[in-house]
Each structure stands twice: as C-alpha cells, then as structure tokens.
Amino acid sequence: MLAVDMHAWASTMHAWASTMLAFVASPPGPLCVGDTWRDMWLGRLKAVEPFLHTWPGHQTRDAHWPHGSVCEGYGAIDAAVLAVGGGHDPYRDTVLRLAEHLPADRVRGLIGPWSHQ
Numbered sequence: 151m152l153a154v155d156m157h158a159w160a161s162t163m164h165a166w167a168s169t170m171l172a173f174v175a176s177p178p179g180p181l182c183v184g185d186t187w188r189d190m191w192l193g194r195l196k197a198v199e200p201f202l203h204t205w206p207g208h209q210t211r212d213a214h215w216p217h218g219s220v221c222e223g224y225g226a227i228d229a230a231v232l233a234v235g236g237g238h239d240p241y242r243d244t245v246l247r248l249a250e251h252l253p254a255d256r257v258r259g260l261i262g263p264w265s266h267q
Contacts, residue, residue, distance in 0.1 A: 167202040174198050220244065224251040231257045236264035 175198060177191040208214040216222040221244075231252055235245040245259040 163205060164202065167200065167205065170201050171198070221247060221251075224248075227252060229256075233257065233259045235259075235261045236266060237261055238264065239266040241266065 175195060178187045178194075180187040183190060204214070220227070231248055233245040233248045235242040242261055245261050249257050249259040
C-alpha cells in the first residue's frame with residue numbers, strides 16, 4: 151500500500167474537501183434533468199457526507215478509493231481519451247498510465263509545464 155504524504159495531504163485536505171463538497175452539493179441543471187431537479191438535489195444533499203469526515207480514515211490505498219481511480223478498470227473505458235497533465239502535477243503519471251493501458255488508436259496524452267490547477 152502506498153502511504154500518503156501526510157504533510158502535503160494535511161496542507162490541502164481542508165481546501166480540497168470544501169471544494170468537493172461544493173461540487174457534490176450543487177443542484178442539477180433543470181434544463182438537463184427537467185422538473186425533478188429539486189427532488190434530485192434534496193436527495194443528493196441528504197445523502198452527502200462531507201469528505202473531511204471520511205478521508206482521515208483512509209490514509210492509505212484501501213477499499214475506499216478504487217471507485218475514483220481510473221487504474222481500477224482501464225477496460226471499462228470505451229471512449230477516445232485526451233489525457234492532459236502538468237509536469238508539476240502530482241497526478242502526472244495518470245497521463246502516462248492511460249497512454250500505456252488504453253488502445254493506441256484511442257488515447258493521446260499531453261504533459262505540459264504547468265501544475266494541477
């Protein structure tokens with residue numbers, strides 16, 4: 151199991167957890183989902199657990215993380231992929247892994263001189 155760089159994780163966890171909470175707590179667009187948007191949104195709000203409550207209990211790669219990791223199922227990716235990463239991005243190896251594991255005619259990767267954001 152890979153251990154998390156605790157210093158880096160601790161310094162960004164609160165900000166990233168807040169950002170993610172804002173994303174998942176946002177309402178769906180009525181133009182996309184129709185008149186049920188409000189019920190969908192309220193259901194989402196009732197079900198969401200703040201990431202800050204969950205993440206500290208999963209500081210190594212355990213059963214909590216695979217649902218958000220592309221490396222758990224490259225074969226499930228049917229679409230063409232343009233993977234973009236930065237040379238100063240802690241996730242830059244994702245671009246390289248996608249290029250390695252997806253069919254060459256369906257994947258392109260770009261890593262430039264920038265960071266994650």
